Amino acid sequence: MTKEMKRPTSDITQDSIKPSLSNAVEFYTNKIREAHKCIQERDEYINYLESKLSNAKPQQALPVVPEFVAEFIDKAKENLSLYGALFYIRDDTNKELDKWVFRQPNQDLFARAWLDGYEIEKPxxxxxxxxxxxxxxxxxxxxxxxxxxxxxFIKGKDCALKLTEQEIKSIDERYWQFAVPVEDGE
Structure with missing residues (x-):
């Protein structure tokens, strides 16, 4: 006995799909709006926290040290602790470094430069x-x-050499009387 098969009928038509599609579009559009609002609120909160942090504790400027001190810190930090570096400076033959580090105002400055970083003093x-x-x-x-x-020699400052006091005096001490300071931005 064979069963008779009938062609299935479909109640799905173009008109019956349209409301479902429009509901899906509306659903996802609302979710995107909610996500966008959430992002805006997060950004506002981040800005609020950043302003609180910047007002809470002012940033302290990095200590300014001479170039020879900066070079020593860079080399010594690879192998020594701050404590070890201070002992090394005392035993080393670099008298300029020893004299600078162990001057009373420079001891704290050296420690801060070692721990926090530094800026190099511009000559x-x-x-x-x-x-x-x-x-x-x-x-x-x-x-x-x-x-x-x-x-x-040249008439204008545009191509003139910019030299330190030491460089000028190494040419001839008498040239120091003709030294003119370089202005900021020159």
Missing amino acids: NLFYIALPKVYRLNDSVFVSKIENGTISE
């Missing part, structure tokens, strides 16, 4: 501005030094 820079020479109406600035001797 004061100078131009050498020579007075009117050899038929020139204006001062001239040193622009080139070869083998410890000034070899070129």
Whole structure:
């Protein structure tokens, strides 16, 4: 006996699907709006917390140390503790480092630099501005030094050499009287 099969009928039509699809779109649109609102509230809360933190404890500036101290800290931190570094400085032959670290105001500064980090002290820079020479109406600035001797001059500061006090005096101590400080931003 064979069973007779009938073609199935479907109650699903294009018109019957439309309400379900529009409900799904509305559902997901609402969820996206909720997520967006949640993100906005989180961002506002983060901003609030950041403002509280910045007002709670002002950031302390990093200590400023000379370049030779910074170089020592960088090398010594690889192998020594702060305590070990202080003993090493006392036993080392670097008298400049010993003299700087064990001056009373610098002891705390050195410890803070070791623990928190540091900024390197910027050396004061100078131009050498020579007075009117050899038929020139204006001062001239040193622009080139070869083998410890000034070899070129220029009228403006644009290409003039910027030197430390020590560098100027190493050329000739008498040039120090012609030193002009470099302004910030020059």
